[in-house]
Amino acid sequence: MSWLRSARTSAGELVDVKLADGLIAQVIPATGTSSPGDENLAGQVLLPSFAEPHAHLDKALTAARAPNPAGDLLGAIEAMARIAGTLTHADIVARAERALRIHLALGTTAVRTHVNVGGPVGLRPLEALVEVRERWRGLVDLQLVALVPVPLSGQPGKDLRQALKEGADLAGGAPHLDPEPDRAVGICLDAAGEAGVPLDLHTDETLNPAILTLETMADLVTRTGFPHQVTASHCVSLGVQDSKTQQRVSAAVASARIAVVALPQTNLYLQGRAHPAATPRGLTAVAALRAAGATVAAGGDNLRDPFHPVGRGDALEVAALMVTAGHLAPRDALDAVTTAPRAALGLPPVSLSPGDPADLVALPAADALDALGSATEQRTVWRAGRVVARTTLHSSVASPQQLKGAAR
Numbered sequence: 001m002s003w004l005r006s007a008r009t010s011a012g013e014l015v016d017v018k019l020a021d022g023l024i025a026q027v028i029p030a031t032g033t034s035s036p037g038d039e040n041l042a043g044q045v046l047l048p049s050f051a052e053p054h055a056h057l058d059k060a061l062t063a064a065r066a067p068n069p070a071g072d073l074l075g076a077i078e079a080m081a082r083i084a085g086t087l088t089h090a091d092i093v094a095r096a097e098r099a100l101r102i103h104l105a106l107g108t109t110a111v112r113t114h115v116n117v118g119g120p121v122g123l124r125p126l127e128a129l130v131e132v133r134e135r136w137r138g139l140v141d142l143q144l145v146a147l148v149p150v151p152l153s154g155q156p157g158k159d160l161r162q163a164l165k166e167g168a169d170l171a172g173g174a175p176h177l178d179p180e181p182d183r184a185v186g187i188c189l190d191a192a193g194e195a196g197v198p199l200d201l202h203t204d205e206t207l208n209p210a211i212l213t214l215e216t217m218a219d220l221v222t223r224t225g226f227p228h229q230v231t232a233s234h235c236v237s238l239g240v241q242d243s244k245t246q247q248r249v250s251a252a253v254a255s256a257r258i259a260v261v262a263l264p265q266t267n268l269y270l271q272g273r274a275h276p277a278a279t280p281r282g283l284t285a286v287a288a289l290r291a292a293g294a295t296v297a298a299g300g301d302n303l304r305d306p307f308h309p310v311g312r313g314d315a316l317e318v319a320a321l322m323v324t325a326g327h328l329a330p331r332d333a334l335d336a337v338t339t340a341p342r343a344a345l346g347l348p349p350v351s352l353s354p355g356d357p358a359d360l361v362a363l364p365a366a367d368a369l370d371a372l373g374s375a376t377e378q379r380t381v382w383r384a385g386r387v388v389a390r391t392t393l394h395s396s397v398a399s400p401q402q403l404k405g406a407a408r
């Protein structure tokens with residue numbers, strides 16, 4: 001049992017929070033008291049820990065090894081293919097664990113990662129990530145999505161079924177790259193259904209409006225009554241449809257209970273390079289989806305690899321981009337990296353209420369907007385009530401008076 005004292009919630013309340021047995025046991029107005037062993041969070045904002053709904057840990061931290069001069073999606077896929085032979089088990093484990101340490105230090109305690117399966121790498125990345133998932137159990141919830149190449153009607157479809165037997169938690173794929181995109185959606189859904197697992201597809205990661213497998217997906221999920229969770233990641237082409245189409249497809253997505261994951265960092269980087277004037281944003285139709293009642297989460301996708309060579313693995317950076325480029329209100333952007341991805345990942349909610357998991361992050365800030373804006377790396381992170389990461393920073397800044405004093 002422990003107490004977090006004088007924490008500011010995202011709703012602006014000043015509270016004391018009691019943690020016990022891995023859960024939030026009590027939340028009361030701040031008493032101003034503190035006992036030895038308590039955590040004094042005066043001047044800090046306490047948030048649910050972040051959940052990363054879409055990562056690629058097997059590719060993380062390869063940007064220098066696998067340059068992508070074209071800067072687009074195909075260039076990134078080719079760059080990864082060029083280094084496939086160097087992706088040994090030990091290399092994948094080492095980079096994935098380094099990426100997890102970065103995420104955890106910044107307050108992310110759950111990560112869903114897509115893992116390449118099939119082609120030249122075979123099952124190697126999956127075996128490595130299964131090892132990492134087991135080793136990190138209790139610190140970071142790691143969910144593995146089998147990401148197979150195309151065509152799904154050929155060997156990749158068989159590889160997907162194999163991966164689900166070899167430890168992958170979810171079925172994945174990228175039907176928009178398939179010669180038969182709509183059929184590919186059906187194959188992935190069937191594989192997930194047979195294995196009894198959720199589905200998370202790379203969906204319509206293109207500015208080509210003619211590709212809209214999201215609608216097929218919503219239709220199939222509704223018609224078949226698919227009983228497991230379904231996530232559509234990217235959904236870039238929905239963002240370039242006319243607003244009537246956006247509304248129709250968003251309504252179908254909401255009614256099929258498909259969660260959509262927007263990935264601003266990678267899609268602002270990869271998409272739009274063929275449009276030097278009025279460059280379109282590679283973002284899904286965030287407003288239409290939210291208006292229809294769909295769950296819209298946001299993720300970091302690629303951590304310094306050929307698909308996105310910069311980025312800090314910080315959910316607050318993702319949330320800031322959802323404000324800047326996705327036009328979410330700051331409060332909704334914080335939800336997009338906390339509440340929404342937890343729902344998409346099938347994790348219990350953390351709303352700072354008794355009974356919620358004590359998965360939390362605190363950072364020095366006046367309020368939630370200040371926390372999102374400053375995004376200081378000074379953070380304390382709790383997983384199941386235990387401090388699992390603590391970063392402290394010290395900076396020293398000269399004052400104008402000091403400079404005047406030195407000049408005399």
Ligand SMILES: [Zn+2]
Pocket residue numbers: 054055056114202233301
């Ligand atoms: Zn991805």
